Amino acid sequence: MAGRLLRGCGRAAAAGWAPVSRGLPAAPGPCPRRGCGEAAGLRAMGFSEEQARRLLGLRPRxxxxxxxxxxxxxxxxxxxxxxxxxxxxxxxxxxxxxxxxxxxxxxxxxxxxxxxxxxxxxxxxxxxxxxVPRKRMAAAVRLLRERCLFTAEQLREMLGTCPAVLLEEPRRLHHHFQYVYFRMGVQQKEMVKARLFRMPFAELRNRHIFLERRGLYQTPHKGQTQTSNPKLKDILQLPEKDFLASLARSTPEEYEVFKKLLAREEEEEEEEEEEDRDALHAEEDLDSEESKPARE
Structure with missing residues (x-):
């Protein structure tokens, strides 16, 4: 048996071929066919080789x-x-x-x-x-046009500078608008130019009330805007350091103390409102019990 195997190998060698080794399969090369084809497609679209590599690294599966x-x-x-x-x-x-x-x-x-x-x-x-869900975006657009009364041109300009407004929950968006319109006396045109919705509402409110309590901003009376009030654009767009120095004429330390006190006031107000609601519900429950017909 061994002799026949050796003779067979000898004839195979003489014929110019040798038995195939049955070792481990060869490791794949650095550029698998699928990856190369995909990279080539991306390069054909205008991506460079480096850009295609980065793109292929996103969600590789x-x-x-x-x-x-x-x-x-x-x-x-x-x-x-x-x-x-x-x-x-x-x-x-x-x-x-x-x-x-x-x-x-x-x-x-x-x-x-x-x-x-x-x-x-x-x-x-x-x-x-x-x-963002289509319904959420449509609700934000409807609110801005129908309830806040921004014109189509104003909405276009607003979306160009603050597109994230379309992500906002409509109730919060409406509260943001109403505060600026009624409390601060600012019209839609100025809101758009000031890029109102770029600043979070909490920071806007902090700056406005700080100016108000320092006697530097007056709430409009019967719709009449105070011309001496700072421009909304300056309140919103100035960095905090410049806002305090040029508008509020205060120090960062004073502003930090004010924000903490204001937060405490809000917590106390919320607790009082909650207590009032609980008391109201208790009275309603008592009235309901008293109104029930007596059992025979």
């Missing part, structure tokens, strides 16, 4: 068609390859959205007046515009 479709939709908005990649790196969840969803949401934003450079800046600043 995602199918290539979904990744390329998402990237293509962002490029169709007019974003550069680097801008589209940066957007996807900040919000990789966009890669999992169907292309139809991205395309449809872009169309909705265009119908609101955003187009060209404005649309590009809006999605770069706020990629959540693609993921």
């Amino acid at each position: 995602l199918g290539p068609r979904r990744r390329e479709a998402a990237a293509a939709q962002l490029l169709l908005l007019g974003l550069s390859a680097e801008a589209a990649l940066g957007l996807l790196e900040r919000s990789p969840a966009l890669l999992e959205l169907p292309a139809e969803r991205l395309q449809g949401r872009a169309g909705e934003l265009r119908r609101l007046g955003l187009d060209g450079g404005q649309l590009q800046r809006a999605v770069r600043r706020c990629p959540q515009l693609f993921t």
Whole structure:
């Protein structure tokens, strides 16, 4: 048996072939076929080799068609390859959205007046515009137009500078607007130019009340705005250090103490309101018991 095997090997060697080794399979090379094809597709879309590598590193288990479709939709908005990649790196969840969803949401934003450079800046600043539920976005638009009475042009300008306003819960958004309109006496035109919704409501309220208690801001009387009041734009856009120095004429230490005292006041007010509600419910329960017919 051994002799026959040796003779067989000898004849195989003489014929120019040798038995195939049955060792471990060869390790895959550094560029698997699927990855190379996907990278080539991205490069054909305008991404550099480095950009394609970074893009492939996002959600690596995602199918290539979904990744390329998402990237293509962002490029169709007019974003550069680097801008589209940066957007996807900040919000990789966009890669999992169907292309139809991205395309449809872009169309909705265009119908609101955003187009060209404005649309590009809006999605770069706020990629959540693609993921926020459509009902939430529609409710915010309806509130701003129908209850806050911003014009279509004012809404377009507002969305161009503060697109995150479409993510806000309508009740909070309305409270924010009402405070500035009634308490501060500011009209819609000035709100838009001051980029009102960029500053969180809590910080806006802190600055306004601080000025008010220092005698530097007067609440309008019967709709008449005080011309001596600081401009909303200055209240909102000045860095805190400049706001305190030029408008409030105060120190950071005084402002910090004020904010703590104001927070304490709000807590006490909430506790009093809760006690009043409990007392009211107790009275209603007592009246209900007394109104029941007596049992025979």
